[in-house]
Amino acid sequence: MTASLDNPVIYKADELIASDIDAYLDVHQHKSLLRFITCGSVDDGKSTLIGRLLYDSKMIFEDQLATLESDSKRMGTQGQDIDFALLVDGLAAEREQGITIDVAYRFFATEKRKFIVADCPGHEQYTRNMVTGASTADLAVILIDARKGVLVQTRRHSYLAKLLGIRNIVLAVNKMDLIDYDQAKYDAIVAEYSEFAASIGISNFTPMPISGFKGDNITEISPNTPWYKGLPLMAHLETVALDNDADQAKPLRMAVQWVNRPNLDFRGFSGQIATGTVHPGDAIRVLPSGKTTTIKKIVTVDGDLQEAVAGQSVTLCFDDEIDCSRGDVIAAADNPPEVADQFESTIVWMADDALVPGRSYWLKLGTQMVSATVQAPKYTVNVNSMEHMAAKTLELNAIGVAEISTDKPIVFAPYADNHALGGFILIDKISNATVAAGMLHFSLRRAQNVHWQATDIGRDAHAMLKNQKPRILWFTGLSGSGKSTIANEVEKALHLMNRHTFLLDGDNVRHGLNKDLGFTETDRIENIRRVGEVAKLMADAGLIVLTAFISPFRAERDMVRAMLPEGEFVEIFVDTPLEVAEARDVKGLYKKARAGQLKNFTGIDSPYEPPEHPDIRVNTVEMSPAEAAEYIVRQLMPLK
Amino acid sequence: MTKTLTHLERLEAEAIHIMREVVAEAEKPVMLYSVGKDSAVMLHLARKAFYPSPPPFPLLHVDTTWKFKDMYALREKAARDAGMELIVHQNPEAIARGINPFDHGSLHTDMWKTEGLKQALDTYGFDVAFGGARRDEEKSRAKERIFSFRTATHGWDPKNQRPELWNLYNARKAKSESIRVFPISNWTELDIWQYIHLENIEIVPLYFSAPRPTVTRDGMLLMVDDERFPLQDGEVPVERSIRFRTLGCYPLTGAVESTASTLPEVIQEMLLTTTSERQGRAIDHDQAASMEKKKQEGYF
Numbered sequence: 001m002t003a004s005l006d007n008p009v010i011y012k013a014d015e016l017i018a019s020d021i022d023a024y025l026d027v028h029q030h031k032s033l034l035r036f037i038t039c040g041s042v043d044d045g046k047s048t049l050i051g052r053l054l055y056d057s058k059m060i061f062e063d064q065l066a067t068l069e070s071d072s073k074r075m076g077t078q079g080q081d082i083d084f085a086l087l088v089d090g091l092a093a094e095r096e097q098g099i100t101i102d103v104a105y106r107f108f109a110t111e112k113r114k115f116i117v118a119d120c121p122g123h124e125q126y127t128r129n130m131v132t133g134a135s136t137a138d139l140a141v142i143l144i145d146a147r148k149g150v151l152v153q154t155r156r157h158s159y160l161a162k163l164l165g166i167r168n169i170v171l172a173v174n175k176m177d178l179i180d181y182d183q184a185k186y187d188a189i190v191a192e193y194s195e196f197a198a199s200i201g202i203s204n205f206t207p208m209p210i211s212g213f214k215g216d217n218i219t220e221i222s223p224n225t226p227w228y229k230g231l232p233l234m235a236h237l238e239t240v241a242l243d244n245d246a247d248q249a250k251p252l253r254m255a256v257q258w259v260n261r262p263n264l265d266f267r268g269f270s271g272q273i274a275t276g277t278v279h280p281g282d283a284i285r286v287l288p289s290g291k292t293t294t295i296k297k298i299v300t301v302d303g304d305l306q307e308a309v310a311g312q313s314v315t316l317c318f319d320d321e322i323d324c325s326r327g328d329v330i331a332a333a334d335n336p337p338e339v340a341d342q343f344e345s346t347i348v349w350m351a352d353d354a355l356v357p358g359r360s361y362w363l364k365l366g367t368q369m370v371s372a373t374v375q376a377p378k379y380t381v382n383v384n385s386m387e388h389m390a391a392k393t394l395e396l397n398a399i400g401v402a403e404i405s406t407d408k409p410i411v412f413a414p415y416a417d418n419h420a421l422g423g424f425i426l427i428d429k430i431s432n433a434t435v436a437a438g439m440l441h442f443s444l445r446r447a448q449n450v451h452w453q454a455t456d457i458g459r460d461a462h463a464m465l466k467n468q469k470p471r472i473l474w475f476t477g478l479s480g481s482g483k484s485t486i487a488n489e490v491e492k493a494l495h496l497m498n499r500h501t502f503l504l505d506g507d508n509v510r511h512g513l514n515k516d517l518g519f520t521e522t523d524r525i526e527n528i529r530r531v532g533e534v535a536k537l538m539a540d541a542g543l544i545v546l547t548a549f550i551s552p553f554r555a556e557r558d559m560v561r562a563m564l565p566e567g568e569f570v571e572i573f574v575d576t577p578l579e580v581a582e583a584r585d586v587k588g589l590y591k592k593a594r595a596g597q598l599k600n601f602t603g604i605d606s607p608y609e610p611p612e613h614p615d616i617r618v619n620t621v622e623m624s625p626a627e628a629a630e631y632i633v634r635q636l637m638p639l640k
Numbered sequence: 641m642t643k644t645l646t647h648l649e650r651l652e653a654e655a656i657h658i659m660r661e662v663v664a665e666a667e668k669p670v671m672l673y674s675v676g677k678d679s680a681v682m683l684h685l686a687r688k689a690f691y692p693s694p695p696p697f698p699l700l701h702v703d704t705t706w707k708f709k710d711m712y713a714l715r716e717k718a719a720r721d722a723g724m725e726l727i728v729h730q731n732p733e734a735i736a737r738g739i740n741p742f743d744h745g746s747l748h749t750d751m752w753k754t755e756g757l758k759q760a761l762d763t764y765g766f767d768v769a770f771g772g773a774r775r776d777e778e779k780s781r782a783k784e785r786i787f788s789f790r791t792a793t794h795g796w797d798p799k800n801q802r803p804e805l806w807n808l809y810n811a812r813k814a815k816s817e818s819i820r821v822f823p824i825s826n827w828t829e830l831d832i833w834q835y836i837h838l839e840n841i842e843i844v845p846l847y848f849s850a851p852r853p854t855v856t857r858d859g860m861l862l863m864v865d866d867e868r869f870p871l872q873d874g875e876v877p878v879e880r881s882i883r884f885r886t887l888g889c890y891p892l893t894g895a896v897e898s899t900a901s902t903l904p905e906v907i908q909e910m911l912l913t914t915t916s917e918r919q920g921r922a923i924d925h926d927q928a929a930s931m932e933k934k935k936q937e938g939y940f
Contacts, residue, residue, distance in 0.1 A: 017911045018912065021904045025834065025904060031646060105783075105826065107828045132803045136806060244650070248642050260690065261693070272657040309642075309645070311649070311650055313660070425803075432812040434803050
């Protein structure tokens with residue numbers, strides 16, 4: 001039946017609601033949950049389809065219908081018919097532009113299931129939004145305009161659905177009413193799609209001819225397509241297998257979120273079971289430590305459980321008091337996941353600022369939060385043609401395959417086996433923005449083959465013999481601020497006090513160890529990483545190390561700080577305003593930079609991020625180098 | 641053998657997971673508590689998430705002084721039963737200026753709720769606040785993140801929200817910034833009612849129908865909850881059998897005539913009615929995008 005403004009269809013509520021509400025509630029309390037995503041562009045009728053699903057499942061209230069009718073008259077695109085798309089286009093700006101620009105979540109329910117639909121925009125510039133919506137979906141509805149067939153966007157959406165591991169794909173050939181329900185045309189589209197799907201590894205999909213606008217094959221089989229032998233869309237959504245059920249058959253994995261310790265007699269480990277099942281008495285292993293024990297009980301407010309399954313949030317108690325904390329993973333003792341620190345991954349970049357290879361980002365996977373660096377991508381994937389392309393970085397919406405390494409080993413599983421232990425996000429350490437999402441494929445076994453060699457004379461022994469506390473005095477500031485001069489004065493003073501020191505100077509290091517590096521952002525990061533590693537080795541040897549590098553980025557200075565024990569990294573901000581440094585121009589570099597002869601010069605065409613909370617700050621406008629050095633040495637006392 | 645979880649079990653597990661993530665990562669979380677049915681569900685979920693510990697954060701009620709009497713009574717009892725600290729904040733400026741819903745219109749919401757909430761969060765230094773908002777309530781909420789990021793001035797920038805993938809939430813932020821977290825984002829009104837029914841959660845009696853003194857104004861049925869309600873010339877309160885689908889400040893919340901006095905009857909009535917939940921609240925009626933605008937200003 002066609003809904004129009006003159007003839008709005010108000011669906012009659014379920015008779016059971018009126019006759020026996022208790023029986024109705026009992027049925028509805030046992031509904032399962034399916035999350036799905038709809039992919040398509042504005043023109044494919046995606047919003048119309050979702051509006052139709054809401055409407056047909058009686059999720060539209062009378063007041064909303066009244067708004068819809070008035071909106072349809074005012075700005076609808078369907079003439080005298082109800083424009084279902086207006087039901088689901090959310091934010092005010094989007095309503096005016098007539099496009100959906102973010103992920104919106106919609107809800108409807110039938111007798112059998114509750115549904116959460118992630119409504120995602122289809123354009124290439126919104127790839128990140130679709131990836132977001134796809135990450136939690138059991139199923140993807142890929143919409144095709146029957147008049148246009150398989151388009152570039154169809155390929156893109158299918159690739160992304162496959163990338164995010166969606167197992168159930170529905171190919172909804174929409175607007176069948178506009179091609180007179182022509183079976184031959186429909187079959188041709190399905191055949192073309194089938195060939196493409198196989199090429200990207202989609203072996204199975206469910207095609208159906210529909211009209212979101214007219215309602216064909218949505219809730220009921222349409223008389224207009226007697227040749228179609230499958231289920232209507234709604235019935236398919238109601239019966240398709242759920243990922244959550246499949247997850248129960250896998251081995252136990254649960255990331256520990258929080259240790260529940262109300263008193264000395266109770267210690268429980270809270271988390272959501274990612275895969276598998278758990279029972280009292282089950283043998284488990286805690287990773288990464290590898291310690292084993294058995295489950296004593298599964299605690300809930302309603303009493304202890306005899307079983308808990310994938311998807312449930314529980315609190316587990318162990319038979320033995322073994323170490324276990326947030327970030328650890330509780331797993332089946334005889335089938336634990338891997339632990340590694342280098343991986344091959346696919347990364348979807350989601351921020352305006354491009355990936356900086358070598359920079360340290362936070363990586364969150366399950367409940368683990370570690371520092372991670374991404375190498376320059378091996379290649380990026382053109383989401384329209386699936387071609388591999390060479391790239392040095394990842395820009396907004398780019399998808400690339402790259403190696404990633406973490407600063408300590410993490411518990412993981414390949415994303416294809418386990419989304420909860422294979423999917424991760426990257427967070428910028430300065431802005432705290434979520435800049436990327438990624439999927440781990442496998443570990444690179446380098447770390448497992450290179451072990452730490454234990455030595456008998458440790459860093460404490462080195463330091464004790466030198467009668468000093470090792471430290472790295474990290475001088476940072478603009479070119480010409482006086483870092484090298486002041487660092488030199490400080491080293492002289494420490495030397496007079498019989499301290500064992502070493503000064504690493506930026507220019508000097510670039511003559512040797514780092515002579516292969518230039519001044520791009522990536523090279524600057526690598527420069528600092530190497531200096532940090534060298535300085536750390538020297539600190540391990542017991543030395544007081546002084547470094548004089550512009551080191552313009554906070555993230556890299558923090559990276560070096562994180563390498564060292566608390567208190568050993570001393571950030572000294574040589575604070576000189578740009579005008580003053582430029583006026584001094586000891587080496588004539590500012591002049592060259594201003595003339596455009598020097599690229600990426602800090603302060604001119606490359607940023608300097610001043611320390612927010614330096615351990616020591618010296619103002620070189622008010623202090624002479626000698627005064628600054630004396631002030632710094634005073635701050636360092638005592639030296640032991 | 642596979643045990644398929646019901647939609648309510650999945651929603652419950654998701655909400656508990658979210659609450660635990662916040663407690664593990666936030667410095668000083670708080671749960672906003674408005675005494676309504678969504679708050680009742682939130683409190684119940686919090687008790688489940690941390691059992692046998694009490695929820696490791698306080699409840700915060702941003703009070704307007706114009707809530708129904710029944711709501712104040714339940715507020716005290718619910719906090720006591722949960723073993724949680726209850727913080728009540730009333731905007732001192734609104735008290736001083738005598739701001740009320742009868743004389744001041746939308747200024748009432750702005751001063752008591754929007755400003756009151758900002759004040760309370762700043763005063764106590766809470767960095768993460770749990771709220772009971774749901775995506776099905778209103779169109780602009782459908783795109784709201786579960787972790788909704790706010791600037792130092794509590795502003796909400798729809799263009800600057802973080803992508804949320806899988807069940808990975810990014811709770812990192814700068815010192816002065818804060819995050820509003822909505823653990824029941826994916827619940828619908830029916831889910832809330834069914835869960836209250838299934839878990840036997842105590843809610844304010846006003847949700848159930850009873851004879852109450854009322855007047856009608858501008859097509860809204862208002863309850864005369866106490867002597868502060870200024871009757872207009874010729875207006876005489878009439879006793880009607882009414883209940884509320886949603887509870888806010890009593891003069892701003894419209895009642896519906898009803899005979900539903902048990903939870904199944906309330907659910908039955910809800911399923912058979914054809915008006916959406918927020919219609920009872922005056923706040924939305926200004927313009928279609930009003931909620932989005934209010935959110936950008938800092939309203940929850």
